[in-house]
Amino acid sequence: MTEKTQRFCLVLIKPSHYDDDGYVIQWFRSAIPSNSLAVLYGLTQECAAQKVLGEDVEFDIHAFDETNTHIEPAKIAAQIEKADGGMVMLVGVQSNQFPRALDLAAQLRERGIQVAIGGFHVSGTMAMLKEREPNVQKALDLGVSLFAGEAEGRMANVLRDAFHHRLQPIYNYMDDLPNIEGVATPLLPAERINLTAGATTSFDAGRGCPFSCSFCTIINVQGRKSRRRSPHDIERIVRANVAQGLHSFFITDDNFARNKDWEAILDKLIHLREVEKMNISFIIQVDTLCHKIPNFIEKTKRAGVKRVFIGLENINPENLMSASKRQNRITDYRQMLLAWKKVGIVTYCGYILGFPNDTPESIIRDIEIIKKELPVDLLEFFYLTPLPGSEDHKRLHEAGIAMDADLNKYDLNHAVTGHAKMTKAEWEATYHRAWETYYTDEHIETVLRRAIATGTSPGKTMFFITWFKGCIGIEKIHPLEGGFLRMKHRRSRRSGLPQENPLLFYPKYFGEILWKQFQWISLYLRLRLIYLRLKKDPNRLAYMDLALEPVTEAETETRELFQSETAQKFVIQTKRMDKIRQGQTV
Numbered sequence: 001m002t003e004k005t006q007r008f009c010l011v012l013i014k015p016s017h018y019d020d021d022g023y024v025i026q027w028f029r030s031a032i033p034s035n036s037l038a039v040l041y042g043l044t045q046e047c048a049a050q051k052v053l054g055e056d057v058e059f060d061i062h063a064f065d066e067t068n069t070h071i072e073p074a075k076i077a078a079q080i081e082k083a084d085g086g087m088v089m090l091v092g093v094q095s096n097q098f099p100r101a102l103d104l105a106a107q108l109r110e111r112g113i114q115v116a117i118g119g120f121h122v123s124g125t126m127a128m129l130k131e132r133e134p135n136v137q138k139a140l141d142l143g144v145s146l147f148a149g150e151a152e153g154r155m156a157n158v159l160r161d162a163f164h165h166r167l168q169p170i171y172n173y174m175d176d177l178p179n180i181e182g183v184a185t186p187l188l189p190a191e192r193i194n195l196t197a198g199a200t201t202s203f204d205a206g207r208g209c210p211f212s213c214s215f216c217t218i219i220n221v222q223g224r225k226s227r228r229r230s231p232h233d234i235e236r237i238v239r240a241n242v243a244q245g246l247h248s249f250f251i252t253d254d255n256f257a258r259n260k261d262w263e264a265i266l267d268k269l270i271h272l273r274e275v276e277k278m279n280i281s282f283i284i285q286v287d288t289l290c291h292k293i294p295n296f297i298e299k300t301k302r303a304g305v306k307r308v309f310i311g312l313e314n315i316n317p318e319n320l321m322s323a324s325k326r327q328n329r330i331t332d333y334r335q336m337l338l339a340w341k342k343v344g345i346v347t348y349c350g351y352i353l354g355f356p357n358d359t360p361e362s363i364i365r366d367i368e369i370i371k372k373e374l375p376v377d378l379l380e381f382f383y384l385t386p387l388p389g390s391e392d393h394k395r396l397h398e399a400g401i402a403m404d405a406d407l408n409k410y411d412l413n414h415a416v417t418g419h420a421k422m423t424k425a426e427w428e429a430t431y432h433r434a435w436e437t438y439y440t441d442e443h444i445e446t447v448l449r450r451a452i453a454t455g456t457s458p459g460k461t462m463f464f465i466t467w468f469k470g471c472i473g474i475e476k477i478h479p480l481e482g483g484f485l486r487m488k489h490r491r492s493r494r495s496g497l498p499q500e501n502p503l504l505f506y507p508k509y510f511g512e513i514l515w516k517q518f519q520w521i522s523l524y525l526r527l528r529l530i531y532l533r534l535k536k537d538p539n540r541l542a543y544m545d546l547a548l549e550p551v552t553e554a555e556t557e558t559r560e561l562f563q564s565e566t567a568q569k570f571v572i573q574t575k576r577m578d579k580i581r582q583g584q585t586v
Helices: 035-049 073-082 095-110 120-128 134-141 155-163 231-242 262-274 296-303 317-322 330-342 360-373 391-399 424-438 441-454 458-475 502-535 553-557 565-581
Strands: 006-014 026-030 057-065 085-090 115-118 145-148 170-172 200-203 248-251 281-286 305-313 346-353 378-383 483-487
Touching: 006 035, 006 073, 006 155, 035 057, 035 155, 035 200, 073 085, 073 095, 085 095, 085 155, 095 115, 095 120, 095 134, 115 120, 120 134, 120 145, 120 391, 134 145, 200 231, 231 262, 262 296, 281 296, 296 305, 296 330, 305 330, 317 565, 330 346, 330 441, 330 565, 346 360, 346 424, 346 458, 360 424, 378 424, 378 458, 424 458, 441 458, 441 502, 458 502, 483 502
Parallel strands: 006 057, 006 085, 085 115, 115 145, 145 170, 200 248, 248 281, 281 305, 305 346, 346 378
Antiparallel strands: 026 483
């Protein structure tokens, strides 16, 4: 007589976070895929194949990204209760998502469901703070297990503990970062990925960053030593996704240019594209020095990179130094951006507002300089935010300096601490003015002219400009959290806030949808008309402006970018150091 097969139900959820009205930010199609979800799904699939719970236990694994999927805790609880065991893992939870994760966990724990939370908030606070962060303690008080660190090599132990109902309160692996070469393939089913715009999936080729930016959490969670998947691993990931009809990838490495195997990886991707004729494309993130790596930019183009995100951060050298962003040299910015323009890859540049020396006037002045002198395609703005897990947060916490207690606001789109030279109202007004200043119709026309003249995907550039401008102006949400067609569920509101009367909620919600769609269509048509007019310009390919002009040695004496007192000091120091490196006498 054979033993009865048992079923273990595992539900992986990447939580979203709440908007300012307390509703979950959720879309019909979200923008950015969750790499954490793909990694955990791959690891649990491997555990299932290896029968880590025994030969007579079958896995029932589900993965949901709440940015594009309505999560109903009661239904999930019922599904687990029907099985012979199970648990919910809330994965990749960032600080701004922690309040939502707590609300989901509380509802599940009321039904006795085992819950674990992992991600950057748990890992970062455990790595940087001497005492338990209050919201992390709330999770422990609910009976939620916490996972700090990375799950490679550890997932089977957690699943066994859950199966036998002996989950530990804390799994802390922060002092033991695993090797990620040859491990399980990060993968999500195509039906999940198709809920993201453009059916874009993701994977990390490596983890860790060698730099020491004080506002960054990566270095304190993933370390400063490069750990990476092999080129063979990358090929396996790409083939597995292409096999299920997925061709667009976001490589989530915080800085792909510092992956020691970047060239071997790109050569492998080039082979897949050029020899096997595989239709694949990529988005990557890099630093401002990557153009100095021989062949790097040229090979990214051949490998299928279409867009690149660059942490420009600021054009004031003093601000960059205050954040230990020493690798960003404003004297390299034009050369770097022109190198990406030369190969026709669209650039996204992050820009941080609220450094110690910033004022409303200096911020707007600097943005106007960028518009005139730097060939940036898309510029996205962030508040300087002391993210839990960063050196900035640790320093403010230990000094007793006030920070907003509401983790939901730690999304880089809210001011959460004071500023030496701006009131909160001034800082917030300047933040919104920054978006308006860069994305004027006049400057959008300039960006499109540059794109047409350099062959940098002008149609795609126009689309992404529409996306950025609409997310901020229409949806009131940062573009990184944007999506297509906002979904709201009356009962999915933050705990502590009342549920709205359905007679009020639904008319307001549907009216909001119609009004927003009208605004989106109007915005798109207006920008489309600008683009079509420029496309018909017989002199469009001969366009030239200050930003597109070739770099000259003399420009440090003439361009506004270098005329501030701090910029002049930086230029003098840089020239002196360059002469020393070249063996010349200063």
